[in-house]
Amino acid sequence: MKFMSNALMSSPHGRVRQSTNQVMRQVMYATAAGLAAQLIFFGWGVLIQIALCVTVALLAEALVLSLREKPVRATLSDGSAILTGLLLALSIPPLAPWWIAVIGTAFSIIIVKQMYGGLGFNLFNPAMAGYVVLLISFPVAMTNWQPPAELMAQSITYLDAITIIFTDFTIDGYSMSQLKLGVDGISMATPLDNFKTQLGQGFTASEITQAPIYNEHAGIGWQWINLGYLAGGLWLLKNGIIRWHIPLSLLASLTTCSFLYYAINPDLGLTPVAHLLSGATMFAAFFIATDPVSASTTVKGRIWFGAVIGVLIFVIRQWGGYPDGVAFAVLLANMMVPLIDYYTKPTAYGHKARG
Amino acid sequence: MTTTSTSVDHNVDNQDSVLEPESVEQSTDIVVTNWKEISWQGLWKNNPALVQLLGLCPLLAVTNTFINALGLALATMLVLIVSNLTISLVQQWVTKEIRIPVFIMIIASFVTMIELLMNAYTYGLYLSLGIFIPLIVTNCAIIGRAEAFASKNPPKAAAFDGLMMGLGFAVILLLLGGSREILGQGTLFDGAQLLFGDWATALRIEIFQFDQQFLLAILPPGAFIGMGFIIAGKNYLDHKHEQKQKAQGEKHKAQRARVTTVN
Numbered sequence: 001m002k003f004m005s006n007a008l009m010s011s012p013h014g015r016v017r018q019s020t021n022q023v024m025r026q027v028m029y030a031t032a033a034g035l036a037a038q039l040i041f042f043g044w045g046v047l048i049q050i051a052l053c054v055t056v057a058l059l060a061e062a063l064v065l066s067l068r069e070k071p072v073r074a075t076l077s078d079g080s081a082i083l084t085g086l087l088l089a090l091s092i093p094p095l096a097p098w099w100i101a102v103i104g105t106a107f108s109i110i111i112v113k114q115m116y117g118g119l120g121f122n123l124f125n126p127a128m129a130g131y132v133v134l135l136i137s138f139p140v141a142m143t144n145w146q147p148p149a150e151l152m153a154q155s156i157t158y159l160d161a162i163t164i165i166f167t168d169f170t171i172d173g174y175s176m177s178q179l180k181l182g183v184d185g186i187s188m189a190t191p192l193d194n195f196k197t198q199l200g201q202g203f204t205a206s207e208i209t210q211a212p213i214y215n216e217h218a219g220i221g222w223q224w225i226n227l228g229y230l231a232g233g234l235w236l237l238k239n240g241i242i243r244w245h246i247p248l249s250l251l252a253s254l255t256t257c258s259f260l261y262y263a264i265n266p267d268l269g270l271t272p273v274a275h276l277l278s279g280a281t282m283f284a285a286f287f288i289a290t291d292p293v294s295a296s297t298t299v300k301g302r303i304w305f306g307a308v309i310g311v312l313i314f315v316i317r318q319w320g321g322y323p324d325g326v327a328f329a330v331l332l333a334n335m336m337v338p339l340i341d342y343y344t345k346p347t348a349y350g351h352k353a354r355g
Numbered sequence: 356m357t358t359t360s361t362s363v364d365h366n367v368d369n370q371d372s373v374l375e376p377e378s379v380e381q382s383t384d385i386v387v388t389n390w391k392e393i394s395w396q397g398l399w400k401n402n403p404a405l406v407q408l409l410g411l412c413p414l415l416a417v418t419n420t421f422i423n424a425l426g427l428a429l430a431t432m433l434v435l436i437v438s439n440l441t442i443s444l445v446q447q448w449v450t451k452e453i454r455i456p457v458f459i460m461i462i463a464s465f466v467t468m469i470e471l472l473m474n475a476y477t478y479g480l481y482l483s484l485g486i487f488i489p490l491i492v493t494n495c496a497i498i499g500r501a502e503a504f505a506s507k508n509p510p511k512a513a514a515f516d517g518l519m520m521g522l523g524f525a526v527i528l529l530l531l532g533g534s535r536e537i538l539g540q541g542t543l544f545d546g547a548q549l550l551f552g553d554w555a556t557a558l559r560i561e562i563f564q565f566d567q568q569f570l571l572a573i574l575p576p577g578a579f580i581g582m583g584f585i586i587a588g589k590n591y592l593d594h595k596h597e598q599k600q601k602a603q604g605e606k607h608k609a610q611r612a613r614v615t616t617v618n
Contacts, residue, residue, distance in 0.1 A: 111580070137571040 024079030030236045034228035041148040041221035044158035045094030052101040057085030060109040087127035093145045104130040125294045128327040148221030191219030193323035204267040218277035226282040233286025242290040245302035250285045253310030279324040301344035308333045388512045397519025403496035404527035410496040413487045415578040422546045424532025426480045432521025438462045439505040439517035458501045466492045479549035539572035
């Protein structure tokens with residue numbers, strides 16, 4: 001008899017709405033699985049970057065809010081700045097120098113978010129715009145991912161992580177480029193990066209994936225990180241924080257593109273599975289593209305939005321100049337949002353469809 | 356960038372008639388030229404880069420170092436002055452129907468001269484500015500001044516207007532070029548020898564040293580962001596000035612009101 005109620009209510013008969021803070025917090029919790037995988041494979045640097053980025057994000061947000069004469073404490077406690085910092089920290093290389101995190105986060109919060117009017121008004125995804133600024137400005141430092149822990153010749157303690165982030169050298173005096181050398185003295189890049197450079201040198205896909213950084217599906221380490229974010233994303237879906245349209249259409253379009261290309265040209269492309277489990281695919285699908293502010297707002301529009309990102313990720317990975325294309329794809333799709341929204345506006349009952 | 360290529364019908368000017376030769380109608384023969392007003396319009400109120408937003412293509416493209424910006428600023432300013440002067444001199448023989456082609460021909464011939472001069476005397480700068488020297492022809496700031504001012508005003512005023520508009524344009528170019536160079540490479544006056552000869556190598560100032568350049572500032576997005584900040588700064592100053600004046604005006608009014616009630 002729970003559903004029989006005499007209270008009069010006007011539509012929409014919505015359920016309890018969650019506050020911004022609750023939504024942001026659940027998204028942060030959902031990164032736990034992927035974060036844990038990143039910790040296992042890339043070590044303590046990840047946590048140090050998170051601490052750096054979140055601190056800078058809060059400071060920058062507080063600074064701009066006080067300049068704009070807005071309530072500082074109330075806005076900070078909505079958690080959106082912390083989430084931006086967290087998402088950016090998870091995307092930059094764990095042992096990148098400290099000023100990378102500082103510049104990127106400050107740009108994300110001050111220019112991309114607050115200058116456009118704060119939470120709810122930003123056209124672009126702040127974390128990804130900050131990431132693109134860093135990638136364009138410091139391409140070397142931003143593609144310097146160390147190999148997963150099991151492949152490294154030297155192990156990195158948390159003290160090493162701190163000293164390399166703040167002084168560029170580990171306690172024993174190794175620099176980043178020395179750390180990237182494997183046991184056999186060959187420099188190791190990320191799977192996507194390595195695949196692209198080797199392809200440029202005329203190797204075929206099957207030859208390239210013989211290298212120790214790959215296993216039978218994707219790159220060592222990277223597949224578990226992606227599976228972690230997939231699990232977190234499914235948890236978000238179950239809790240109703242995000243909807244299925246964007247992640248599903250993104251993954252579907254990426255799979256379709258990579259499958260078609262791989263079917264025609266198996267020597268030049270990664271398998272669809274490798275695409276799904278490499279780089280930032282799952283992270284983008286569930287945590288980045290689903291940002292409610294900068295994504296499309298209509299149901300059909302969300303499907304288009306996700307599909308555009310999926311296609312662009314594939315195109316940039318296959319033919320672009322950078323190893324991964326998630327951040328560029330998301331920003332380009334953000335630009336298309338007004339157009340997508342215009343053409344997918346739902347028709348109200350009793351009105352004619354446009355045209 | 357469409358700004359430069361589109362056309363002449365950017366009628367941005369709100370002061371076309373600052374110096375309409377009112378004197379012609381009136382009996383006096385002397386044209387009253389308001390030098391101060393021309394300077395104010397060019398440098399601040401109607402600044403080609405900040406307010407009219409003309410000539411943005413070269414402005415954004417070449418301001419990656421201070422010296423590049425200076426080279427383009429000088430070239431643009433020279434063209435503006437001489438083209439304004441020439442157009443003002445020939446205005447009475449140019450009919451309305453063919454004025455645009457005539458203006459373009461005049462501007463283009465001066466730009467060609469500047470280009471040949473730069474090729475001869477500042478070859479390094481000529482190479483680093485590249486296509487943007489011939490593109491001065493399409494700079495809307497120049498054709499805009501020709502159309503809005505030079506073709507309606509006496510030669511001296513027109514040349515002075517060219518100087519002031521050119522200076523206003525140059526200030527913004529140098530501001531943007533300097534700040535982008537400092538942020539991007541940590542230097543100032545890098546490459547001064549391209550413009551001033553070998554002795555100027557010593558002008559290079561190393562403000563701070565990077566392991567990696569901050570490429571964003573050097574690449575075009577940095578120009579857009581920097582330009583946005585400069586325009587915002589100008590609007591902020593204008594806004595503050597306006598408020599101050601309003602406050603002063605109110606104070607004034609209140610005082611007078613009291614006086615009238617007493618009377």
